[in-house]
Amino acid sequence: MYAQMVDTGTRVAGNELDAAEVRFQKRIDDGIRVEPQDWMPDRYRKTLIRQISQHAHSEIVGQLPEGNWITRAPSLKRKAILLAKVQDEAGHGLYLYSAAETLGISRDQMVDDLHSGKAKYSSIFNYPTLTWADVGAIGWLVDGSAIMNQIPLCRCSYGPYSRAMIRVCKEEAFHMRQGYDMLMSLCRGTPEQKQMAQDALNRWWWPSLMMFGPPDADSVHSEQSKQWKIKLFTNDELRQKMVDQTVPQAEYLGLTIPDADLKWNAERGHYDYGAIDWEEFYNVVKGNGPCNRERIATRKKAWDDGEWFREALVAHADKKSKSKLQAAA
């Protein structure tokens, strides 16, 4: 997902929860939201910082693959939609950084962690956008998957995160519809346009399924996160939901999902799907995806090139407050 394989830390001193932790867990079980000023176990705080900042970084890095097509959008209307969408992502990033800051970490620290490679972002944004159809595929599949994960998070235990998710989900739903609408135009267009859409689906399908993170059997931190209600469904549950939702949508477009093993299983009431190449996923997470280096280099360059700008604004603000003080004295 936008936050994948979030480490929940290891509990020291055996398995006994101390009294404060028991009370904390009871509140969560009773559905009472945790707010920034409330006491919380250190591991809960750190896990949330990792999860929310990873989510924020995904929004920020996620601006790049689609931003790649802003200057080449094929109509003024599509250009306006794409510009607004990429701007929304920046807004989500800002909102999520602010939510993470309520847990006691600064935005600058989070940005440093992204640039140094200490913090991760979603594996999906390390794939290239090779044609215009990729912009549609991202809206449809990637934002579609994000919604799948984030709608339950609107009910997560941490107040600022859940409120951020409510706002973010509204916009993501819009993005998904826009992406689907773009692909619809391509699929109803020339044979070349339809081929472009099929090619985009071929390349984005498997990475989109990987987005939900490793299979439940290998997902070591899921249990703790579920207990804390900062993860409400398992990776495999969400992945299945995504497949079930997407297959009829692809059929409607007249596109073929690139999975020979995909078929309806009447007994389960779900689609069965083929094996996911987890070796590829782990490699992308480790930094070996097609665009990992490029994405971080682009973000770092933007940050470094902007240093003089940020410093100047601070310097000007300092001058102003000094002259105000002098005037008051």
Next chain:
Amino acid sequence: MSNKNDTYAYLLRLGDNALVLSQRLGEWCGKGPALEEDMALTNVALDLLGQARLWLSYAAELAGDGADEDSLAYLRDADQFRNVLLLEQPNGNYADTVVRQFFFDAWHALALQQLRVSQDPRIAEIADKALKEVNYHLRRSSDLVVRLGDGTEISRNRMQAAVDHLWPYSGEMFDADGVDLAAAAAGYGFDPSGLRTEWLAYVREVLEEGTLKLPSPEAWMQKGGKQGRHTEHLSRMLSEMQILQRSHPGATW
């Protein structure tokens, strides 16, 4: 009485100015110097793109023959574009982008005030809507000129270099030709030479507040964009912007 061809030529200038600057600003999206700044600049890009669509749609209606906003944006060559040279200049560093914006915003707000009382109701309506947005653009870019000018030594040097570099492209906005004079005479447009004094006074005031020097108003000015003679930058920009429409003729997106 207004002549349809003159009005068309006039609308192209307004539309191309907004389109070309919006295209440049779109290049920054996702790469701005701070997250808030990235979002604000994209807002400006979106406003200008919206304005470009209104002007070009109106121009396309006057042109008839099946033209629309997209055929005008995507199927004209560089020599058919009528934007001023200032706006096609590359983004450079962020100081160049801010100064380019400031010079244009200061003109744009004055221009739209004139167009708001155009005798062509459609022009007046578009200008009225655009002016609300551009007043904000101008407030924002003026504020940045002051803060970056009177910030650090580095920021001040960059801003002064940008002012000096872009200054020769500022004069064209006030250069009246036949298209402008026809518009002024028919009452749907204005004579841009009449805006220069007010523009200079405002720009001087803001630059001074930002501890920056106004270059000589008598300096030699580049021109030609309004007549379709551009700098080398425009055709490169268009080759990127127009690629899909040009390589898939007749496709709808």
